[in-house]
Amino acid sequence: MSTVRTRFAPSPTGYMHIGGMRTALFNWLWARHNGGKFILRIDDTDRARNVEDALEPILEAFKWLGLDWDEGPEIGGDYGPYFQSERSDFYIEAVQKLLDAGLAYHDFDPPELVQQDREAAENEKRPFLNVRRSLELSDSEKKQYLEEGRPSVIRLLVDRSQKVSVDDHIRGHVEWDCGLIPDPVIMRGDQTPLYNFATVVDDAAMKITHVIRAEEHLTNTAVQVLIYQALGYDVPEFAHIPFVAAPGTKEKLSKRDKKIEKYKKNPQFKKLFDIADNVFPKLNLGSSVTLNPVMVAYYREAGFLPEAIINGLSRLGWSLDDKTENMSREFVIENFTLDRVVKASAGLDPDKLLSYQEHWMEQLSTDEKYDFCLPFLQRAGLVGEDFSAEQRDQIVRLIEASGDRLKLASDILAFDEFLVSDDSLTYDEKAFKKRLLKPERAVEILRDYRAVLADSNDFTAAALESEFKSWMEANNLGFGDIIHSLRVATTGKASGLGMFEALELLGRESSLARIDRAIEKAESEKSE
RNA sequence: GGCCCCAUCGUCUAGCGGCCUAGGACAUUGGAUUUUCAGUCCAGUAACACGGGUUCAAAUCCCGUUGGGGUCACCA
Incomplete structure (x- = not known):
């Protein structure tokens, strides 16, 4: 059996989509599971400028998650180049082959005319099929048109009496009636290829054995198989995996601004946006809109572990059995198979992602x-x-x-x-009011306890706690009478670490200084 | 609208004809751990979209209905 070769072919868009990352992951897993090769190929056919800048974040995402590629940008390989913009010769040669064999033809119809045909079909409620006017041309007419440089595109000639089918690893047998498929344009007048064509030519040239991609490409597959056949290439195996949906929906997760605004209001998704809004400003990273949970970079900047993302993405549309949830990268590689990929689209689950994160965080020393x-x-x-x-x-x-x-x-x-220093500690004003200003004796009790703290000879959490308890009992106080005001006074916050751990961490000097400062603040505000 | 895909708890899923009075995880609810938060432990609520078949037997197979989604470019 030949070596398994899978690929992921991103367009340099300036960011890595989390759904795309999942697709890439499945390709990578399948290659690694089989001891095969994973190839990265860059789909930069129609945006030659700034490719480098736009590609960087994508490669960065792969590196962060540890998805290494065997061939592609930065490392090359035996089947290069790995940028489609540099592969024109392959496409031109393949098109010429089809032209010579009569399996493709020059179409001289201007786009407007094709558009008219399309509208006419729509009005008559019949499926659109392109009108093959250019096929009616005589050889001399064609020659003349070409010589005078009349604009044209090249279309694949589809045999409309046939059917085309794939046996997809996940979808099973899927069949299309070619009588319903318009002749696809495979190359523009300027000799640049179209996606469906370039993909087939490259996948064949790079000896890709398994095309694993999102389900939205299933319809494209009909045309692509036709191209493989016309070119006389072996058709690879296909696996159309479900796409990643927005949390709680069946809709494809999208990066469009309008959708992002909608996601922010989604109760399940909101949690992730809130993290961004809370954290990113502190890191000078902009907002949850410019760096949002649809992008892989969001997770890195928010402080997720690659292990958690790999685990979460792996379990999105794939499972091993009825109980295994926490899986390491190596474990997933070992156990990943296409036949256990789920058919239905899966919504990203922020809660679950967070729980994987907790699990992997726990593993850290x-x-x-x-x-x-x-x-x-x-x-x-x-x-x-x-x-x-x-x-x-x-x-x-x-x-x-x-x-x-x-x-x-x-x-x-x-x-x-x-x-932070004792002087620059800020107080949660609401908590300060509630715990220090409002209770009648708060300041007084705090002052008493301050004296105890000042005399403590062992400033460790355990010692402080037992000392605290005996003092509390001796003075007929309850935890609630002082713990909250003490917390606000020393940390500025309503909740946080264990109280005595916090005191130990601060040390005697800071603890006392902060209590003094809080008392002062409380008294001045009370007298106002 | 045409074509194609999909359909089990709120969510991610297990289930590939009898082991299912449908299992797990996350979320959620209640209780315990009597300083907050977090955690931990225990307990609970919660699903086979609907209708026909096939079969001794159907969540599982077939057909239809409904619902959801994808795709229909000289984009990728």
Whole structure:
């Protein structure tokens, strides 16, 4: 059996679509599962400029997720070039072959005329078939037209009496009546190929064995198979996988601005947009609109783990059995098969994605979490490029103390109170009011406890807690009488780490300074 | 509208004729862990779109209906 060769052929659009990434992943998985080759080919046929800039984010997405390619940009390969804009000769040669064999023809009808034909068909409620006027031309007329440079396109001559079919790995047997298929244009007058044609020529030249792509291409397959046959090429195997739908819908996930606005209101999707709105401004990354969950880059910037995205994408439209959910990249490679791909389209599930993220985050050691989180802290300006050993230690302790609360790497940014100076700590005003201003004795109790803290000889969480409890009992107080005001006073927030972990993390000096500052603030606001 | 695809809990899915009084995960609800948040543990709610067949037997096979989606370019 020949080596399995799969490919993904993105257009350089300036971003990587999460749905496209899933398609690429399935191609990659199938190649890796079979010990085959995964090829990246760039579909830049009609936008030659700025290809490099527009391609960069796409390659970046592949690298981030660890989907390595065996042939393609940056590395080349035996079947290059891997940019379609550089493959004109192949297309011209293939077209010439079809022309010579009488399987394709020059069509001199101007686009407007074709459009008229189309409208006429629509008005008469019959399926549109292009009118083959140019086929009626005599040889001398054709020759004359060509010589005088009359504009034309080249169409494949479809045998309208035939049927064409594929046996798709996922869809099964699918058949089309060629009598309903207009002769497709395969090359424009300027000798640039059209998608369906270029794809076939390249897939054949690159010896692609399995064309795994989204279901929306199923209809294209009829024409493509016809082209394979006309060219005398072996037809590859096809697997039309379901596309990724917007959360909670069956609609194809789209990047169009209008849709993005709609997604922001989708209750399931909203969660991801909220993360962006909360985190990206801190990182100077713009908003949830310019960098949104339809793009792979969103997940990287929001602090997802590649493992979580791979896991989530793998389970979107594919499953191993009735129970396995958490799967490593290696495990999926080992077990991925096309026959277990689901047929129905699958909506992206933000909640599930987040739960995979939690799972993979749990697997990380403190050191790994530190490496993962540090860049986020630096980009948010909470830690400088150069920092002291004490700062490093503080971050490590913060990561340990935050435990499960750290789900995304960017979650660390929510604990900024442990990284800012006592003077620049900001208070959640609502919480401050509720916990320090409103309760009659809040300030008084806080002041009492401050004295206890000042005298503590062991400033560790465990010691502080037991000391706190005996003090509380001795003074006939309940947890609720002080814990909230203490939290707001020392962290500025209504919720956060375990209270005594927080105090330990801050240390005696900061804890006392912050309590003093809060008391001062409370008193001045009370007297107003 | 033509052509094509699809149809199990809210979501992602298991199920490929009897093991199904339909399983798992996420979400959700209630309870426990009596400082917040998070987590953990226990328990619960929740689905075979509908109608005909075939069969001793149908979520599973066939047909139809309905619903959803994709695609109909000298875009990719």
